[in-house]
Amino acid sequence: MAANNGLHVTAAMDDEESHSNGGKIQPVSSTPGHQNWVLDIDKKQQVPPTLGDLLGVHELFSLDVWRASIGELVGTAVLVFMLDTIVISTIEADIKIPNLVLSVLAAIIITILLLAVHPVSGGHINPIISFSAALVGLISLSRALIYIIAQSLGGVLGALALKAVVSSKIEQGFSLGGCTLTVVAPGPNGPITIGLETAQALWLEIFCSFIFLFASIWMAYDHRQAKELGHILIFSIVGTVLGLLVFVSTSVTTQKGYAGAGMNPARCIGPAIVRGGHLWDGHWVFWVGPAVACVAFYLYTKIIPRQHHKSKGYEHDFSKVVKVMFGGKSM
Incomplete structure (x- = not known):
């Protein structure tokens, strides 16, 4: 689930070693045979990057990037199928x-x-990771867009696969294990709607998504922690934090009908498209909440001291995009 090279863990490890060899940072794309950029931290760039360079427009036409997105599509499809199956079972x-x-x-x-x-x-399989990685600058906004589209399509495929193997009774009764704020249940005087209010669900989505980024993805963005822990341990921590947040979000409300914080819009949109109906009620919460959390986390990384978060060398940092857009020079 995270940056251009597995939450940027491998690149982050290489980065620490490269500082002792000529001051070069050479992140390498996870796609074989493709390098994104080389940044010399001791010399100013001879040619300032254009807006197109910072946005990674050329990646929209890169076969390697589109081929890499297939991994995101398949991975998200499997994730949705397995998670929703677990919810139902x-x-x-x-x-x-x-x-x-x-x-x-x-x-x-x-x-x-x-x-x-x-x-x-x-290894993103989550639009939150792709968007956050693009804001911080680990990947371009163009690559993030491609990944998010692939993840959303994967969510739909996963939901379709689940629908193909469950009975219509289970599909209706459990809403394909999708993200719900409310459900319609039988009441003493007819059907009633039970669940969580939209405002509460939005705040939960923002808080849980921010905690997810702060408590797990943070380790991959920080070169020192990434090098010390290694990507296997970091991925394990990411999974554990997500699992804990699912438990917390479903336990703190104790509201039947509310499926808990989604923290993955691609997982939510798949069942919504395939099943439809009440799954669209308040569906925007599962997109807006994580997006707000990503922006908040990015602002946090810009506020804290540089020595505590080594993000200065990331080529696609959103602040650089803004500077170029308004006529300033990229640093």
């Missing part, structure tokens, strides 16, 4: 604490899928 099995079992299994599955997709595309 844990509730159907009448377990005493279904959200706890769901959280543990989700953590395991997410970790495995991140490790599987990492060599292909960097």
